[in-house]
Amino acid sequence: MELIQIYVGLSLLLLGFVVGGVIERMHYRRIKRREFGFITLPATTTSAIPQIQDVERSQLALGSAVISVDYFKRFAASLKGLFGGEIHSYSSLLDRARREALLRMKENFADADMFVNVRFETSTISNGGNSRIGSVEVLAFATAIWYREDSPHAVPALLES
Amino acid sequence: MILTNTETVPGLLIVEHYGLVQGSTIRAKHIGRDFMAGMKNLVGGELRGYTELLQESRDQAILRMSDQAKALGANAVVNLRFSTSSVAAGAAEILCYGTAVRVEKSPVDAQSASTQQRPN
Numbered sequence: 605m606e607l608i609q610i611y612v613g614l615s616l617l618l619l620g621f622v623v624g625g626v627i628e629r630m631h632y633r634r635i636k637r638r639e640f641g642f643i644t645l646p647a648t649t650t651s652a653i654p655q656i657q658d659v660e661r662s663q664l665a666l667g668s669a670v671i672s673v674d675y676f677k678r679f680a681a682s683l684k685g686l687f688g689g690e691i692h693s694y695s696s697l698l699d700r701a702r703r704e705a706l707l708r709m710k711e712n713f714a715d716a717d718m719f720v721n722v723r724f725e726t727s728t729i730s731n732g733g734n735s736r737i738g739s740v741e742v743l744a745f746a747t748a749i750w751y752r753e754d755s756p757h758a759v760p761a762l763l764e765s
Numbered sequence: 766m767i768l769t770n771t772e773t774v775p776g777l778l779i780v781e782h783y784g785l786v787q788g789s790t791i792r793a794k795h796i797g798r799d800f801m802a803g804m805k806n807l808v809g810g811e812l813r814g815y816t817e818l819l820q821e822s823r824d825q826a827i828l829r830m831s832d833q834a835k836a837l838g839a840n841a842v843v844n845l846r847f848s849t850s851s852v853a854a855g856a857a858e859i860l861c862y863g864t865a866v867r868v869e870k871s872p873v874d875a876q877s878a879s880t881q882q883r884p885n
Contacts, residue, residue, distance in 0.1 A: 620807055624808050624810075627808060627809055628809065628810075631810065631811075633829055638827060653775050655857070658776060659831065660776065661776070662767070662769055662774060662775045663768070664768035664769055664770060666823070668816060668819060668823070669811060670812045670813075670815040670816045671809075671811050671812070672805055672809050672810060672811070672812050673806075673809065674787050675808070675809075677809065697809075721769075721770050721771045721773060723770065725848070727851070727857075729848040729851070729857070738806055741815065741816075741819055741849065743819075743849075745770060745845075745847065746770065747769040747770055747771045747775075
């Protein structure tokens with residue numbers, strides 16, 4: 605009976621390692637491709653709006669993602685917890701969630717000229733009773749602004765670069 | 766209703782202040798979604814069910830906040846903030862809050878309005 609439990613545990617670890625690794629690599633590839641697509645759409649954390657032109661309108665932009673860590677990484681993190689040090693499996697989890705949330709925010713308002721005052725809000729979603737991190741939710745929010753095209757004091761050189 | 770998380774609404778002037786408005790909602794997980802999430806937890810990746818659930822509840826919180834602002838006579842909410850906390854296992858509270866204001870197009874030309882709003 606105990607032997608069966610060990611086998612089940614090991615196969616879950618193997619499943620998490622193989623499938624989880626593939627899912628993570630695919631996700632990173634998708635993130636990088638989309639980030640490249642949005643390379644010309646700036647997002648800043650400052651709240652002051654660059655006055656290169658008059659602002660036509662502004663709107664709140666939101667994007668969120670809930671990402672979960674696989675079984676193998678959870679096991680590896682609990683081992684790492686014994687010795688201390690950086691837990692790489694969780695840093696990649698949070699990195700993926702943040703970049704995904706920011707990308708979704710940009711995708712929701714792909715026609716905006718700029719995003720100002722970008723903020724991130726992270727919360728963990730507990731997994732029933734145990735206190736281990738199961739998944740994280742990251743919300744990215746900002747103010748999307750659209751510049752007026754016929755502005756009297758436009759600086760075309762700044763806009764084109 | 767104009768919503769921004771900056772201190773002013775770009776291009777418009779704040780003419781009146783109505784104070785803090787807030788909206789919140791507490792949602793529990795759906796059992797079907799929770800089961801699927803449990804399966805997905807083994808291999809990792811995005812939990813779409815939860816993403817949608819949290820998005821829906823955030824929209825609701827924003828709606829409640831804007832209703833409160835509308836009742837006060839405001840037409841914009843500035844300096845918007847979000848906060849999420851889990852109150853019990855399987856339930857989460859989503860809160861959004863901000864300052865209700867009334868904004869107007871400046872009576873003078875747009876150029877002087879934008880210089881007035883610039884911090885320095």
